[in-house]
Amino acid sequence: MLLTIDPTADSPLFEQVATGIRAAVVAGDLRPGERLPAARDLAAALEVNMHTVLHAYRTLREEGLIQVRRGRGTVVSTRSxxxxxxxxxxxxxxxxxxxxxxxxxxxxxxxxxxxxxxxx
Amino acid sequence: MLLTIDPTADSPLFEQVATGIRAAVVAGDLRPGERLPAARDLAAALEVNMHTVLHAYRTLREEGLIQVRRGRGTVVSTRSxxxxxxxxxxxxxxxxxxxxxxxxxxxxxxxxxxxxxxxx
DNA sequence: CGTAATGTTCTAGTGCATATAGAACAAGAC
DNA sequence: GTCTTGTTCTATATGCACTAGAACATTACG
Incomplete structure:
Protein backbone atom coordinates (compact mmCIF):
# COMPACT_ATOMS: atom_id res chain seq x y z
CA MET A 1 0.00 0.00 0.00
CA LEU A 2 1.34 3.41 -0.88
CA LEU A 3 -0.43 5.19 1.92
CA THR A 4 -1.29 4.38 5.46
CA ILE A 5 -3.72 6.43 7.49
CA ASP A 6 -4.01 6.56 11.23
CA PRO A 7 -7.41 7.83 12.37
CA THR A 8 -6.13 8.18 15.93
CA ALA A 9 -3.21 10.41 14.97
CA ASP A 10 -3.25 14.06 15.95
CA SER A 11 -2.87 15.35 12.41
CA PRO A 12 -6.04 15.58 10.31
CA LEU A 13 -6.85 12.82 7.85
CA PHE A 14 -6.70 14.95 4.73
CA GLU A 15 -3.25 16.15 5.76
CA GLN A 16 -2.04 12.61 6.27
CA VAL A 17 -3.17 11.76 2.77
CA ALA A 18 -1.55 14.86 1.30
CA THR A 19 1.64 14.31 3.25
CA GLY A 20 1.91 10.72 2.12
CA ILE A 21 1.53 11.59 -1.52
CA ARG A 22 3.85 14.57 -1.26
CA ALA A 23 6.54 12.49 0.37
CA ALA A 24 6.15 9.82 -2.31
CA VAL A 25 6.59 12.36 -5.07
CA VAL A 26 9.66 13.94 -3.48
CA ALA A 27 11.13 10.52 -2.78
CA GLY A 28 10.61 9.51 -6.38
CA ASP A 29 8.19 6.70 -5.61
CA LEU A 30 5.61 8.57 -7.61
CA ARG A 31 6.98 9.84 -10.90
CA PRO A 32 5.85 12.92 -12.83
CA GLY A 33 3.03 11.99 -15.17
CA GLU A 34 2.06 9.01 -13.08
CA ARG A 35 -1.60 8.76 -12.30
CA LEU A 36 -3.05 8.74 -8.81
CA PRO A 37 -6.01 6.55 -7.94
CA ALA A 38 -9.46 8.04 -8.37
CA ALA A 39 -10.67 9.90 -5.31
CA ARG A 40 -13.54 7.51 -4.83
CA ASP A 41 -11.27 4.49 -5.03
CA LEU A 42 -8.61 5.86 -2.72
CA ALA A 43 -11.27 6.90 -0.26
CA ALA A 44 -12.68 3.40 -0.27
CA ALA A 45 -9.25 1.84 0.13
CA LEU A 46 -8.37 4.11 3.05
CA GLU A 47 -11.85 3.81 4.51
CA VAL A 48 -12.26 7.56 4.43
CA ASN A 49 -14.83 9.87 2.95
CA MET A 50 -14.32 10.91 -0.66
CA HIS A 51 -14.31 14.55 0.35
CA THR A 52 -11.35 13.93 2.60
CA VAL A 53 -9.30 12.60 -0.32
CA LEU A 54 -10.46 15.45 -2.54
CA HIS A 55 -9.39 17.87 0.14
CA ALA A 56 -5.93 16.36 0.03
CA TYR A 57 -5.89 16.50 -3.77
CA ARG A 58 -6.96 20.12 -3.69
CA THR A 59 -4.17 20.93 -1.26
CA LEU A 60 -1.55 19.26 -3.44
CA ARG A 61 -2.91 20.98 -6.53
CA GLU A 62 -2.58 24.37 -4.84
CA GLU A 63 1.04 23.45 -4.17
CA GLY A 64 1.45 22.69 -7.84
CA LEU A 65 2.43 19.12 -7.10
CA ILE A 66 -0.37 17.40 -8.97
CA GLN A 67 -2.83 18.18 -11.71
CA VAL A 68 -6.44 17.19 -11.33
CA ARG A 69 -8.83 17.18 -14.25
CA ARG A 70 -12.33 15.93 -14.09
CA GLY A 71 -13.09 12.95 -16.22
CA ARG A 72 -9.42 12.20 -16.72
CA GLY A 73 -8.15 11.67 -13.24
CA THR A 74 -5.26 13.05 -11.25
CA VAL A 75 -1.62 12.94 -12.28
CA VAL A 76 1.68 14.03 -10.77
CA SER A 77 2.78 17.32 -12.29
CA THR A 78 5.49 17.28 -14.87
CA ARG A 79 7.85 20.00 -13.78
CA SER A 80 10.44 21.61 -15.97
CA MET B 1 9.70 47.12 17.80
CA LEU B 2 10.99 43.60 17.74
CA LEU B 3 7.64 42.04 16.95
CA THR B 4 4.69 43.02 14.88
CA ILE B 5 1.36 41.27 15.13
CA ASP B 6 -1.41 41.23 12.60
CA PRO B 7 -4.76 40.31 14.16
CA THR B 8 -6.31 39.94 10.72
CA ALA B 9 -3.73 37.42 9.51
CA ASP B 10 -4.77 33.81 9.01
CA SER B 11 -2.17 32.41 11.38
CA PRO B 12 -3.05 32.43 15.08
CA LEU B 13 -1.71 35.17 17.31
CA PHE B 14 0.39 32.98 19.56
CA GLU B 15 2.09 31.50 16.48
CA GLN B 16 2.90 34.95 15.17
CA VAL B 17 4.52 35.79 18.48
CA ALA B 18 6.44 32.53 18.59
CA THR B 19 7.48 32.87 14.98
CA GLY B 20 8.75 36.37 15.49
CA ILE B 21 10.86 35.43 18.48
CA ARG B 22 12.13 32.27 16.83
CA ALA B 23 13.15 34.17 13.75
CA ALA B 24 14.89 36.77 15.89
CA VAL B 25 16.88 34.10 17.71
CA VAL B 26 17.87 32.34 14.51
CA ALA B 27 18.77 35.62 12.88
CA GLY B 28 20.93 36.56 15.84
CA ASP B 29 18.90 39.60 16.84
CA LEU B 30 18.21 37.88 20.15
CA ARG B 31 21.32 36.40 21.69
CA PRO B 32 21.53 33.39 24.01
CA GLY B 33 21.13 34.47 27.61
CA GLU B 34 19.28 37.58 26.62
CA ARG B 35 16.09 38.15 28.51
CA LEU B 36 12.70 38.41 26.89
CA PRO B 37 10.12 40.89 28.12
CA ALA B 38 7.68 39.71 30.76
CA ALA B 39 4.60 38.05 29.36
CA ARG B 40 2.35 40.73 30.77
CA ASP B 41 4.44 43.52 29.34
CA LEU B 42 4.78 41.99 25.91
CA ALA B 43 1.08 41.24 25.89
CA ALA B 44 0.30 44.84 26.73
CA ALA B 45 2.70 46.12 24.08
CA LEU B 46 1.21 43.86 21.42
CA GLU B 47 -2.32 44.48 22.68
CA VAL B 48 -2.88 40.77 23.12
CA ASN B 49 -3.92 38.61 26.04
CA MET B 50 -1.21 37.44 28.39
CA HIS B 51 -2.13 33.83 27.67
CA THR B 52 -1.37 34.35 24.03
CA VAL B 53 2.18 35.40 24.84
CA LEU B 54 2.55 32.61 27.38
CA HIS B 55 1.34 30.14 24.80
CA ALA B 56 4.06 31.35 22.49
CA TYR B 57 6.63 31.11 25.29
CA ARG B 58 5.50 27.59 26.09
CA THR B 59 5.82 26.60 22.45
CA LEU B 60 9.34 27.97 22.24
CA ARG B 61 10.28 26.30 25.49
CA GLU B 62 9.13 22.94 24.15
CA GLU B 63 11.37 23.58 21.19
CA GLY B 64 14.22 24.19 23.60
CA LEU B 65 14.72 27.69 22.29
CA ILE B 66 14.04 29.57 25.50
CA GLN B 67 13.93 28.91 29.22
CA VAL B 68 11.05 30.20 31.27
CA ARG B 69 11.12 30.30 35.06
CA ARG B 70 8.48 31.86 37.19
CA GLY B 71 9.52 34.83 39.20
CA ARG B 72 12.73 35.16 37.22
CA GLY B 73 11.56 35.76 33.71
CA THR B 74 12.30 34.23 30.34
CA VAL B 75 15.68 34.02 28.66
CA VAL B 76 17.01 32.71 25.35
CA SER B 77 18.58 29.29 25.81
CA THR B 78 22.33 29.02 25.84
CA ARG B 79 23.08 26.21 23.47
CA SER B 80 26.33 24.33 23.32
C1' DC C 1 9.20 39.73 56.60
C1' DG C 2 6.83 42.12 53.22
C1' DT C 3 6.20 43.45 48.66
C1' DA C 4 6.69 43.34 43.80
C1' DA C 5 7.49 40.72 39.67
C1' DT C 6 6.69 36.70 37.00
C1' DG C 7 5.16 32.49 35.33
C1' DT C 8 1.39 28.72 36.38
C1' DT C 9 -3.00 26.87 36.91
C1' DC C 10 -8.10 26.78 36.79
C1' DT C 11 -12.22 27.69 34.54
C1' DA C 12 -14.88 29.08 30.63
C1' DG C 13 -16.89 30.91 26.27
C1' DT C 14 -16.70 31.31 21.17
C1' DG C 15 -15.75 30.14 16.72
C1' DC C 16 -13.81 27.53 13.19
C1' DA C 17 -11.63 23.47 11.18
C1' DT C 18 -12.43 18.79 10.42
C1' DA C 19 -14.98 14.97 8.90
C1' DT C 20 -18.78 12.78 7.10
C1' DA C 21 -22.77 12.34 4.05
C1' DG C 22 -25.91 12.59 0.04
C1' DA C 23 -27.02 14.37 -4.30
C1' DA C 24 -26.74 16.66 -8.55
C1' DC C 25 -23.62 18.40 -12.04
C1' DA C 26 -19.73 18.97 -15.65
C1' DA C 27 -16.01 17.51 -18.42
C1' DG C 28 -13.69 14.06 -20.66
C1' DA C 29 -12.81 9.16 -22.52
C1' DC C 30 -14.28 5.37 -25.15
C1' DG D 1 -24.55 7.33 -25.27
C1' DT D 2 -22.49 5.72 -21.30
C1' DC D 3 -19.06 5.32 -17.97
C1' DT D 4 -15.55 7.51 -15.25
C1' DT D 5 -13.92 11.24 -12.60
C1' DG D 6 -13.63 15.45 -10.38
C1' DT D 7 -16.69 19.64 -8.88
C1' DT D 8 -20.12 21.88 -6.41
C1' DC D 9 -23.88 22.39 -3.10
C1' DT D 10 -26.18 21.64 1.15
C1' DA D 11 -26.20 19.85 5.69
C1' DT D 12 -24.77 18.05 10.20
C1' DA D 13 -21.97 16.86 14.13
C1' DT D 14 -17.85 16.99 16.84
C1' DG D 15 -13.80 18.51 18.76
C1' DC D 16 -10.27 21.54 19.50
C1' DA D 17 -7.86 25.95 18.92
C1' DC D 18 -7.98 30.41 20.46
C1' DT D 19 -8.85 33.78 23.59
C1' DA D 20 -9.85 35.41 28.15
C1' DG D 21 -10.32 36.58 33.44
C1' DA D 22 -8.95 35.51 37.97
C1' DA D 23 -6.53 33.37 41.59
C1' DC D 24 -2.21 31.04 42.82
C1' DA D 25 2.90 29.72 43.40
C1' DT D 26 7.54 30.84 43.05
C1' DT D 27 11.39 33.90 42.98
C1' DA D 28 13.87 38.19 43.85
C1' DC D 29 14.95 41.96 46.67
C1' DG D 30 14.89 45.66 50.10
Missing amino acids: SADYRGLRRALADLVREGDRLGLSRTGLADLIRHAPGTAP | SADYRGLRRALADLVREGDRLGLSRTGLADLIRHAPGTAP
Whole structure:
Protein backbone atom coordinates (compact mmCIF):
# COMPACT_ATOMS: atom_id res chain seq x y z
CA MET A 1 0.00 0.00 0.00
CA LEU A 2 1.34 3.41 -0.88
CA LEU A 3 -0.43 5.19 1.92
CA THR A 4 -1.29 4.38 5.46
CA ILE A 5 -3.72 6.43 7.49
CA ASP A 6 -4.01 6.56 11.23
CA PRO A 7 -7.41 7.83 12.37
CA THR A 8 -6.13 8.18 15.93
CA ALA A 9 -3.21 10.41 14.97
CA ASP A 10 -3.25 14.06 15.95
CA SER A 11 -2.87 15.35 12.41
CA PRO A 12 -6.04 15.58 10.31
CA LEU A 13 -6.85 12.82 7.85
CA PHE A 14 -6.70 14.95 4.73
CA GLU A 15 -3.25 16.15 5.76
CA GLN A 16 -2.04 12.61 6.27
CA VAL A 17 -3.17 11.76 2.77
CA ALA A 18 -1.55 14.86 1.30
CA THR A 19 1.64 14.31 3.25
CA GLY A 20 1.91 10.72 2.12
CA ILE A 21 1.53 11.59 -1.52
CA ARG A 22 3.85 14.57 -1.26
CA ALA A 23 6.54 12.49 0.37
CA ALA A 24 6.15 9.82 -2.31
CA VAL A 25 6.59 12.36 -5.07
CA VAL A 26 9.66 13.94 -3.48
CA ALA A 27 11.13 10.52 -2.78
CA GLY A 28 10.61 9.51 -6.38
CA ASP A 29 8.19 6.70 -5.61
CA LEU A 30 5.61 8.57 -7.61
CA ARG A 31 6.98 9.84 -10.90
CA PRO A 32 5.85 12.92 -12.83
CA GLY A 33 3.03 11.99 -15.17
CA GLU A 34 2.06 9.01 -13.08
CA ARG A 35 -1.60 8.76 -12.30
CA LEU A 36 -3.05 8.74 -8.81
CA PRO A 37 -6.01 6.55 -7.94
CA ALA A 38 -9.46 8.04 -8.37
CA ALA A 39 -10.67 9.90 -5.31
CA ARG A 40 -13.54 7.51 -4.83
CA ASP A 41 -11.27 4.49 -5.03
CA LEU A 42 -8.61 5.86 -2.72
CA ALA A 43 -11.27 6.90 -0.26
CA ALA A 44 -12.68 3.40 -0.27
CA ALA A 45 -9.25 1.84 0.13
CA LEU A 46 -8.37 4.11 3.05
CA GLU A 47 -11.85 3.81 4.51
CA VAL A 48 -12.26 7.56 4.43
CA ASN A 49 -14.83 9.87 2.95
CA MET A 50 -14.32 10.91 -0.66
CA HIS A 51 -14.31 14.55 0.35
CA THR A 52 -11.35 13.93 2.60
CA VAL A 53 -9.30 12.60 -0.32
CA LEU A 54 -10.46 15.45 -2.54
CA HIS A 55 -9.39 17.87 0.14
CA ALA A 56 -5.93 16.36 0.03
CA TYR A 57 -5.89 16.50 -3.77
CA ARG A 58 -6.96 20.12 -3.69
CA THR A 59 -4.17 20.93 -1.26
CA LEU A 60 -1.55 19.26 -3.44
CA ARG A 61 -2.91 20.98 -6.53
CA GLU A 62 -2.58 24.37 -4.84
CA GLU A 63 1.04 23.45 -4.17
CA GLY A 64 1.45 22.69 -7.84
CA LEU A 65 2.43 19.12 -7.10
CA ILE A 66 -0.37 17.40 -8.97
CA GLN A 67 -2.83 18.18 -11.71
CA VAL A 68 -6.44 17.19 -11.33
CA ARG A 69 -8.83 17.18 -14.25
CA ARG A 70 -12.33 15.93 -14.09
CA GLY A 71 -13.09 12.95 -16.22
CA ARG A 72 -9.42 12.20 -16.72
CA GLY A 73 -8.15 11.67 -13.24
CA THR A 74 -5.26 13.05 -11.25
CA VAL A 75 -1.62 12.94 -12.28
CA VAL A 76 1.68 14.03 -10.77
CA SER A 77 2.78 17.32 -12.29
CA THR A 78 5.49 17.28 -14.87
CA ARG A 79 7.85 20.00 -13.78
CA SER A 80 10.44 21.61 -15.97
CA SER A 81 13.25 19.73 -14.34
CA ALA A 82 11.29 17.27 -12.23
CA ASP A 83 14.49 16.75 -10.33
CA TYR A 84 13.94 16.42 -6.63
CA ARG A 85 17.48 15.44 -5.73
CA GLY A 86 18.43 18.95 -4.74
CA LEU A 87 15.32 19.26 -2.64
CA ARG A 88 15.97 15.98 -0.89
CA ARG A 89 19.49 17.07 -0.10
CA ALA A 90 18.32 20.45 1.20
CA LEU A 91 15.71 18.74 3.35
CA ALA A 92 18.25 16.37 4.83
CA ASP A 93 20.66 19.23 5.51
CA LEU A 94 18.04 21.28 7.29
CA VAL A 95 16.89 18.36 9.40
CA ARG A 96 20.45 17.62 10.37
CA GLU A 97 21.08 21.23 11.37
CA GLY A 98 17.82 21.31 13.30
CA ASP A 99 18.67 18.14 15.17
CA ARG A 100 22.12 19.45 15.95
CA LEU A 101 20.58 22.49 17.62
CA GLY A 102 17.84 20.47 19.26
CA LEU A 103 15.08 22.23 17.40
CA SER A 104 11.82 20.36 16.94
CA ARG A 105 10.35 19.52 13.57
CA THR A 106 7.49 21.84 14.27
CA GLY A 107 9.83 24.71 14.97
CA LEU A 108 11.78 24.06 11.78
CA ALA A 109 8.55 23.82 9.81
CA ASP A 110 7.43 27.13 11.20
CA LEU A 111 10.70 28.76 10.22
CA ILE A 112 10.17 27.56 6.67
CA ARG A 113 6.54 28.53 6.54
CA HIS A 114 7.30 32.09 7.49
CA ALA A 115 10.60 32.38 5.69
CA PRO A 116 11.06 35.38 3.45
CA GLY A 117 11.39 34.93 -0.28
CA THR A 118 9.50 35.15 -3.50
CA ALA A 119 6.52 32.90 -2.99
CA PRO A 120 4.19 33.26 -0.02
CA MET B 1 9.70 47.12 17.80
CA LEU B 2 10.99 43.60 17.74
CA LEU B 3 7.64 42.04 16.95
CA THR B 4 4.69 43.02 14.88
CA ILE B 5 1.36 41.27 15.13
CA ASP B 6 -1.41 41.23 12.60
CA PRO B 7 -4.76 40.31 14.16
CA THR B 8 -6.31 39.94 10.72
CA ALA B 9 -3.73 37.42 9.51
CA ASP B 10 -4.77 33.81 9.01
CA SER B 11 -2.17 32.41 11.38
CA PRO B 12 -3.05 32.43 15.08
CA LEU B 13 -1.71 35.17 17.31
CA PHE B 14 0.39 32.98 19.56
CA GLU B 15 2.09 31.50 16.48
CA GLN B 16 2.90 34.95 15.17
CA VAL B 17 4.52 35.79 18.48
CA ALA B 18 6.44 32.53 18.59
CA THR B 19 7.48 32.87 14.98
CA GLY B 20 8.75 36.37 15.49
CA ILE B 21 10.86 35.43 18.48
CA ARG B 22 12.13 32.27 16.83
CA ALA B 23 13.15 34.17 13.75
CA ALA B 24 14.89 36.77 15.89
CA VAL B 25 16.88 34.10 17.71
CA VAL B 26 17.87 32.34 14.51
CA ALA B 27 18.77 35.62 12.88
CA GLY B 28 20.93 36.56 15.84
CA ASP B 29 18.90 39.60 16.84
CA LEU B 30 18.21 37.88 20.15
CA ARG B 31 21.32 36.40 21.69
CA PRO B 32 21.53 33.39 24.01
CA GLY B 33 21.13 34.47 27.61
CA GLU B 34 19.28 37.58 26.62
CA ARG B 35 16.09 38.15 28.51
CA LEU B 36 12.70 38.41 26.89
CA PRO B 37 10.12 40.89 28.12
CA ALA B 38 7.68 39.71 30.76
CA ALA B 39 4.60 38.05 29.36
CA ARG B 40 2.35 40.73 30.77
CA ASP B 41 4.44 43.52 29.34
CA LEU B 42 4.78 41.99 25.91
CA ALA B 43 1.08 41.24 25.89
CA ALA B 44 0.30 44.84 26.73
CA ALA B 45 2.70 46.12 24.08
CA LEU B 46 1.21 43.86 21.42
CA GLU B 47 -2.32 44.48 22.68
CA VAL B 48 -2.88 40.77 23.12
CA ASN B 49 -3.92 38.61 26.04
CA MET B 50 -1.21 37.44 28.39
CA HIS B 51 -2.13 33.83 27.67
CA THR B 52 -1.37 34.35 24.03
CA VAL B 53 2.18 35.40 24.84
CA LEU B 54 2.55 32.61 27.38
CA HIS B 55 1.34 30.14 24.80
CA ALA B 56 4.06 31.35 22.49
CA TYR B 57 6.63 31.11 25.29
CA ARG B 58 5.50 27.59 26.09
CA THR B 59 5.82 26.60 22.45
CA LEU B 60 9.34 27.97 22.24
CA ARG B 61 10.28 26.30 25.49
CA GLU B 62 9.13 22.94 24.15
CA GLU B 63 11.37 23.58 21.19
CA GLY B 64 14.22 24.19 23.60
CA LEU B 65 14.72 27.69 22.29
CA ILE B 66 14.04 29.57 25.50
CA GLN B 67 13.93 28.91 29.22
CA VAL B 68 11.05 30.20 31.27
CA ARG B 69 11.12 30.30 35.06
CA ARG B 70 8.48 31.86 37.19
CA GLY B 71 9.52 34.83 39.20
CA ARG B 72 12.73 35.16 37.22
CA GLY B 73 11.56 35.76 33.71
CA THR B 74 12.30 34.23 30.34
CA VAL B 75 15.68 34.02 28.66
CA VAL B 76 17.01 32.71 25.35
CA SER B 77 18.58 29.29 25.81
CA THR B 78 22.33 29.02 25.84
CA ARG B 79 23.08 26.21 23.47
CA SER B 80 26.33 24.33 23.32
CA SER B 81 27.36 25.94 20.10
CA ALA B 82 24.69 28.61 19.77
CA ASP B 83 25.79 28.88 16.18
CA TYR B 84 22.86 29.37 13.85
CA ARG B 85 24.86 30.08 10.74
CA GLY B 86 24.55 26.53 9.46
CA LEU B 87 20.85 26.57 10.12
CA ARG B 88 20.38 29.85 8.30
CA ARG B 89 22.25 28.49 5.33
CA ALA B 90 20.23 25.27 5.31
CA LEU B 91 17.02 27.27 5.52
CA ALA B 92 18.02 29.46 2.62
CA ASP B 93 19.01 26.42 0.57
CA LEU B 94 15.71 24.68 1.15
CA VAL B 95 13.69 27.77 0.34
CA ARG B 96 15.65 28.20 -2.86
CA GLU B 97 15.09 24.59 -3.89
CA GLY B 98 11.42 24.88 -3.03
CA ASP B 99 11.01 28.02 -5.06
CA ARG B 100 12.82 26.44 -7.97
CA LEU B 101 10.30 23.61 -8.00
CA GLY B 102 7.38 25.92 -7.36
CA LEU B 103 6.51 24.34 -4.06
CA SER B 104 4.62 26.45 -1.56
CA ARG B 105 5.98 27.29 1.87
CA THR B 106 3.22 25.25 3.41
CA GLY B 107 4.19 22.22 1.39
CA LEU B 108 7.82 22.59 2.33
CA ALA B 109 6.90 23.02 5.98
CA ASP B 110 4.85 19.86 5.85
CA LEU B 111 7.76 17.93 4.36
CA ILE B 112 9.93 19.06 7.25
CA ARG B 113 7.34 18.36 9.89
CA HIS B 114 6.94 14.78 8.75
CA ALA B 115 10.53 14.20 7.81
CA PRO B 116 12.18 11.04 9.16
CA GLY B 117 15.05 11.31 11.57
CA THR B 118 15.98 11.18 15.21
CA ALA B 119 13.68 13.67 16.86
CA PRO B 120 9.92 13.66 16.32
C1' DC C 1 9.20 39.73 56.60
C1' DG C 2 6.83 42.12 53.22
C1' DT C 3 6.20 43.45 48.66
C1' DA C 4 6.69 43.34 43.80
C1' DA C 5 7.49 40.72 39.67
C1' DT C 6 6.69 36.70 37.00
C1' DG C 7 5.16 32.49 35.33
C1' DT C 8 1.39 28.72 36.38
C1' DT C 9 -3.00 26.87 36.91
C1' DC C 10 -8.10 26.78 36.79
C1' DT C 11 -12.22 27.69 34.54
C1' DA C 12 -14.88 29.08 30.63
C1' DG C 13 -16.89 30.91 26.27
C1' DT C 14 -16.70 31.31 21.17
C1' DG C 15 -15.75 30.14 16.72
C1' DC C 16 -13.81 27.53 13.19
C1' DA C 17 -11.63 23.47 11.18
C1' DT C 18 -12.43 18.79 10.42
C1' DA C 19 -14.98 14.97 8.90
C1' DT C 20 -18.78 12.78 7.10
C1' DA C 21 -22.77 12.34 4.05
C1' DG C 22 -25.91 12.59 0.04
C1' DA C 23 -27.02 14.37 -4.30
C1' DA C 24 -26.74 16.66 -8.55
C1' DC C 25 -23.62 18.40 -12.04
C1' DA C 26 -19.73 18.97 -15.65
C1' DA C 27 -16.01 17.51 -18.42
C1' DG C 28 -13.69 14.06 -20.66
C1' DA C 29 -12.81 9.16 -22.52
C1' DC C 30 -14.28 5.37 -25.15
C1' DG D 1 -24.55 7.33 -25.27
C1' DT D 2 -22.49 5.72 -21.30
C1' DC D 3 -19.06 5.32 -17.97
C1' DT D 4 -15.55 7.51 -15.25
C1' DT D 5 -13.92 11.24 -12.60
C1' DG D 6 -13.63 15.45 -10.38
C1' DT D 7 -16.69 19.64 -8.88
C1' DT D 8 -20.12 21.88 -6.41
C1' DC D 9 -23.88 22.39 -3.10
C1' DT D 10 -26.18 21.64 1.15
C1' DA D 11 -26.20 19.85 5.69
C1' DT D 12 -24.77 18.05 10.20
C1' DA D 13 -21.97 16.86 14.13
C1' DT D 14 -17.85 16.99 16.84
C1' DG D 15 -13.80 18.51 18.76
C1' DC D 16 -10.27 21.54 19.50
C1' DA D 17 -7.86 25.95 18.92
C1' DC D 18 -7.98 30.41 20.46
C1' DT D 19 -8.85 33.78 23.59
C1' DA D 20 -9.85 35.41 28.15
C1' DG D 21 -10.32 36.58 33.44
C1' DA D 22 -8.95 35.51 37.97
C1' DA D 23 -6.53 33.37 41.59
C1' DC D 24 -2.21 31.04 42.82
C1' DA D 25 2.90 29.72 43.40
C1' DT D 26 7.54 30.84 43.05
C1' DT D 27 11.39 33.90 42.98
C1' DA D 28 13.87 38.19 43.85
C1' DC D 29 14.95 41.96 46.67
C1' DG D 30 14.89 45.66 50.10
